[in-house]
Amino acid sequence: MNPLSSPLLADFYQFTMLQTYLEQEMQQIAVFELFVRKLPPGRNFLVAVGLEQVLEFLENLKFSDEELDWLATRFPPHVINYLEHFHFEGDVHAMPEGTIFFPNEPILRITAPLPQAQLVESRIINLMHFETLIASKATRSVLVAPDKLLVDFGMRRAHGAEAGLLASRASYLAGFSGTATVLAGALYDIPVYGTMAHSFIQAHSYESTAFEHFARSHPDNTILLIDTYDTEAAAVKVVILADKLKADKIRIKGVRLDSGDLAEFAINVRQILNKGGLEKAIIFASGNLDEYRLHDLLSSNVPIDGFGIGTALDISSDAPSLDCVYKLQEYAGKPRRKRSEGKATWPGRKQIYRSYGDDGCMAGDIVALEENDPQEGERLIQLVMRAGRRLRPNQSLHEMRHLTIANYRRLPVSMAALEPAPMYRVSISVALQALANQLDMEQVSLDQEISQTRQHIKQYVE
Amino acid sequence: MNPLSSPLLADFYQFTMLQTYLEQEMQQIAVFELFVRKLPPGRNFLVAVGLEQVLEFLENLKFSDEELDWLATRFPPHVINYLEHFHFEGDVHAMPEGTIFFPNEPILRITAPLPQAQLVESRIINLMHFETLIASKATRSVLVAPDKLLVDFGMRRAHGAEAGLLASRASYLAGFSGTATVLAGALYDIPVYGTMAHSFIQAHSYESTAFEHFARSHPDNTILLIDTYDTEAAAVKVVILADKLKADKIRIKGVRLDSGDLAEFAINVRQILNKGGLEKAIIFASGNLDEYRLHDLLSSNVPIDGFGIGTALDISSDAPSLDCVYKLQEYAGKPRRKRSEGKATWPGRKQIYRSYGDDGCMAGDIVALEENDPQEGERLIQLVMRAGRRLRPNQSLHEMRHLTIANYRRLPVSMAALEPAPMYRVSISVALQALANQLDMEQVSLDQEISQTRQHIKQYVE
CATH class of the missing domain: 3.20.20.70 (Aldolase class I)
Incomplete structure (x- = not known):
């Protein structure tokens, strides 16, 4: 078991969920997006890094006999059979490494059959969270x-x-x-x-x-x-x-x-x-x-x-972690939305459009739907892996470093300073807002279920 | 190159120093001790963990052809020849994992020829620092x-x-x-x-x-x-x-x-x-x-x-690092003392003696010299590796866990609370203090060198 590339670099619940997904034949396409919920204190922006390690992890993901033996003590044979032939067959979309980004902007999207997309969650967060944390600190x-x-x-x-x-x-x-x-x-x-x-x-x-x-x-x-x-x-x-x-x-x-x-x-x-x-x-x-x-x-x-x-x-001492999450945005062709208070997510597959002012500086971003929702500006999210294979030869680290430094030149002056700057403008497209509203409306069935259940609560709470 | 066990998990200066040590025939026995300089805010004590990983690292330390090839682009052939046959031949003394400890108490000692003892510094700190940090947080x-x-x-x-x-x-x-x-x-x-x-x-x-x-x-x-x-x-x-x-x-x-x-x-x-x-x-x-x-x-x-x-x-969020250092305490049979302001160290090879009160609770520690300085109390530092080989079969993690939990029962009540407790008593033995004073006196030659040089400063500073 290689501690840095093992598919067991996962939370146990990823395997328990996987078993149920297999038993319930829930293997349709799921879309997960990775984003940061809010900036840590003292940061005006973040810098996306870690994609290279994520792609390498996904491309080489397979289970060794030793790993399967360990799992076989906890999971039934049909799960082990599935894992024996496991490899990651999904698509990955992402911002290039060194891209400046803001809360609620997805920096990575996984599109894959649900059990696959779910299994890779913890290690993807683990890699992207840490490298982004350190790059964002180093940038300062x-x-x-x-x-x-x-x-x-x-x-x-x-x-x-x-x-x-x-x-x-x-x-x-x-x-x-x-x-x-x-x-x-x-x-x-x-x-x-x-x-x-x-x-x-x-x-x-x-x-x-x-x-x-x-x-x-x-x-x-x-x-x-x-x-x-x-x-x-x-x-x-x-x-x-x-x-x-x-x-x-x-x-x-x-x-x-x-x-x-x-x-x-x-x-x-x-x-x-x-x-x-x-x-x-x-x-x-x-x-x-x-x-x-x-x-x-x-x-x-x-x-x-x-x-x-x-x-x-x-250790990024003044902000040693980011509120970085990997959320289900679509399953079986249907956009999904988590509605928990303060933790609501924007549903569907998204693209980020960035505009620049006459001075060449970043002037605002729009979070939009990937399809049928065109906006002005530079598209920040690109397809980087198709069906489990990387699309093009990697850029060298040196090239990425030059591009990152070039990105800094387009930061508004106030944001390049250590002091807190006015919040950068990130808008949600009309179509994305409409989709979110529509989903909330459509979740009537869910609401009905909840209100019916709430009737029962009276039995339990005086 | 295995990212978790490579001897290149070191700072570059460990190799530049090594070259000079070889060229100057400075291969006599060096003694380094690992300790924490001060408690982070909000901690009443620390828990030593990570020894198992350090011993495994030391026992298996060797250079692969690939690693030697990389080094050969930067270091002369005699250095590469030395590293080709490198293995760690030193002794290790340490507190058992799960021992409660305090600032200035060494938790690990390396006794080895200078180039060896110096080469392993960064990875030893890296392992002991992190596991000790997390165990100390988890304990709370x-x-x-x-x-x-x-x-x-x-x-x-x-x-x-x-x-x-x-x-x-x-x-x-x-x-x-x-x-x-x-x-x-x-x-x-x-x-x-x-x-x-x-x-x-x-x-x-x-x-x-x-x-x-x-x-x-x-x-x-x-x-x-x-x-x-x-x-x-x-x-x-x-x-x-x-x-x-x-x-x-x-x-x-x-x-x-x-x-x-x-x-x-x-x-x-x-x-x-x-x-x-x-x-x-x-x-x-x-x-x-x-x-x-x-x-x-x-x-x-x-x-x-x-x-x-x-x-x-x-991430031990409220204290994501410890002021943990690995310091030369003796070389070629002569105790060494760093005298920098606020960073002075206690010289020589040391033992920690812990006393317990009538209630069974920890009542105070004495930092003493290992030899000819006997004190009352439980000796906390033990020989765990001799000439590069571990002394006895490892305890299981479960056994260590039970011993750790047993250690908590001997904490004074105030120290087991989240709130800051009165400082635990850690004394320096009379003999250790005398050695430190004696070294300061003996460093007259060094002081003379400094004062002679200070004469020259006048030439440079008006």
């Missing part, structure tokens, strides 16, 4: 510091290995420069950064020896960590070492600060480096950083050239 | 609702698949009853729970048909979801259905509420079920729950028998 640092080196430092405190890896991918796609996580570099071809930890300095008797040892091993990657004992004294050691290394044509590339008052240290260290002839050496900062700290440092013109962002990025 | 629900059915519902919004799986394991070890995540059940032998989603109800034209279909498929697992349309009306349908199913000897086991005012609905639904002769049917609740909501519901005696806890559990 990219918007605050567009010209700085931004590196994902968060794997150690990410929630497990997959979170660390997908956080590297999502943040790179959102515009980060790279990651410290080696495996993310190897798997996704993301630039990898890193030099030394405090333990490296401490394992040496002298800090200056540690610096020199490192520089001699890594003449092209000499970013020296200078805050283990006395940051300014260490900056002077760097200057002295740079002089010494000139003879061997080794150049000090920069220094890293990881604690203390970053603003004060950066200013003093910059001065020391400059006076020591190391004007080109960069200052890289890390340690409890997030987009707010970046904003504070950069708006006071603190001379820092790059940032390592760890925990706050990989 | 178990303490609030010790006699209720508590089920992990959080996989879909956990941060990736591994987080979902490890959250099931950590919460079960901490006393939860089980999980909804099928793969966690299959991998760890955790009880698995689940019946139906709203989409199941919506795919049927009538709610009562959905209920009956499910009951006929799953006569032993009929927990019916009753909040899709009108919760109380649905409860009446359940009573009517129960009557109808008696002929077929099918018993309704219970109902689930997932939205609305859970207290009000539970009280009304209980009344309907009781008057309908379903006194034994349980009420299970889910939907945005955490330990605070459980506490509110149970302290008002709301008749709920079990809870599904999702997002808040799997």
Whole structure:
């Protein structure tokens, strides 16, 4: 059982429901859409990421003998027979990765026989929710510091290995420069950064020896960590070492600060480096950083050239989850609508149309029905998988990253800021509203059932 | 490259440092300890979990050809040669899983040649940090609702698949009853729970048909979801259905509420079920729950028998990370101490001694040196791996769960509550304090180096 691709990455109810669907011959086409119900506090928009992993999961979905054996202890033979031949045969529509989106706009649609579409729910949410969460968080640092080196430092405190890896991918796609996580570099071809930890300095008797040892091993990657004992004294050691290394044509590339008052240290260290002839050496900062700290440092013109962002990025610390759901919108050709208070959904298969103003900036979206409801604007939802097979060769991560950064240029200025912006305009098309109303009217049979049952309640409640 | 066991699950600096260690022949024994610097707000203690996954990682650590090929594009041949034969040969000391612990108490110690001990840092933190985080969160629900059915519902919004799986394991070890995540059940032998989603109800034209279909498929697992349309009306349908199913000897086991005012609905639904002769049917609740909501519901005696806890559990929503670090405490036989302001560490290899009062409750801990510093109390740190091999067969998860629950009985009453308790007493032994002072004194050479360098600063700063 592969923990990252097993079809048992599902909630148990997906299998109990599946059994009933099979027994009741409920295998007609179901349409589920994935969307976020509301923005978390402090976010003006979200960035859709995770589609690649979803498509890979769906394309390779099958049950191993071991998985079937486990299920056979809980489900009858006809369920196991069905699962033995299971593969995903549905269609997937989605926004391209890196698309900016808003609440109630579907970012992914699954169209498949009901048991299939239901079975894949939990892992689809699990993948899209997390990567979208992290990309949306990373975007904020990219918007605050567009010209700085931004590196994902968060794997150690990410929630497990997959979170660390997908956080590297999502943040790179959102515009980060790279990651410290080696495996993310190897798997996704993301630039990898890193030099030394405090333990490296401490394992040496002298800090200056540690610096020199490192520089001699890594003449092209000499970013020296200078805050283990006395940051300014260490900056002077760097200057002295740079002089010494000139003879061997080794150049000090920069220094890293990881604690203390970053603003004060950066200013003093910059001065020391400059006076020591190391004007080109960069200052890289890390340690409890997030987009707010970046904003504070950069708006006071603190001379820092790059940032390592760890925990706050990989767990999206100020908003560690999204209210992300996967809802049935149609079954057997009939649109469905959940009417629960505050949780009502827009029924049917939907398309999003985005308009742009004369300045090129996003000016408003319309949520419309996919069919017979044409609107002005760019269509955001595309067919990406037909009958279980991906439609076209994937874009590279680098290409998607460029497109994502291009999308930021079309954000209205207020929305690109960290502060809350006026709500972006997302309208519901007349036809979609009419369909929702019509469904509510048609649900008379359901209402009659409820009101008949309510009569009975009197028997039970005085 | 296996994303969950690859030795590339490391920060890049672990490899750059390794190269220098090899080139400088720095392969003597290093001692690193893992500890948490401070409690997150709202926690009175933490519960150590994740050791099993760490030992498995260390025992199986080796480089594949593919991994070596990738590294060979960045590191010289002598590094690749070393890694080709790499396996972890160190010792591991740790607290047993399920041990209650406090800031500055090491929960894991690695004793290994420096390049080995350094290479495994990031994945060790990644595993121990997350499982400890989740077990510590789960414990709070178990303490609030010790006699209720508590089920992990959080996989879909956990941060990736591994987080979902490890959250099931950590919460079960901490006393939860089980999980909804099928793969966690299959991998760890955790009880698995689940019946139906709203989409199941919506795919049927009538709610009562959905209920009956499910009951006929799953006569032993009929927990019916009753909040899709009108919760109380649905409860009446359940009573009517129960009557109808008696002929077929099918018993309704219970109902689930997932939205609305859970207290009000539970009280009304209980009344309907009781008057309908379903006194034994349980009420299970889910939907945005955490330990605070459980506490509110149970302290008002709301008749709920079990809870599904999702997002808040799997992301530890109120404290999604711990200040968890892995620090060099000794190298080449010499204790090391990081002296940075506010981040000073206690040097050397340590043992924790725990005392209990006459009432059997925990009364205080002493952090002492492992050798020649005997103290009263229970020793919490044990040798669990010697020279890269585990010492004894693992305890089962079920056994660890029982021991964990037994540990809760020894918590002082105030610490077992949700509210902040007075700080638990953790003292530093006289010998450990003396060692720290002695190291500070001995670091005169380092201080001299710094003060000499500080002289130079004048050249650079006016």
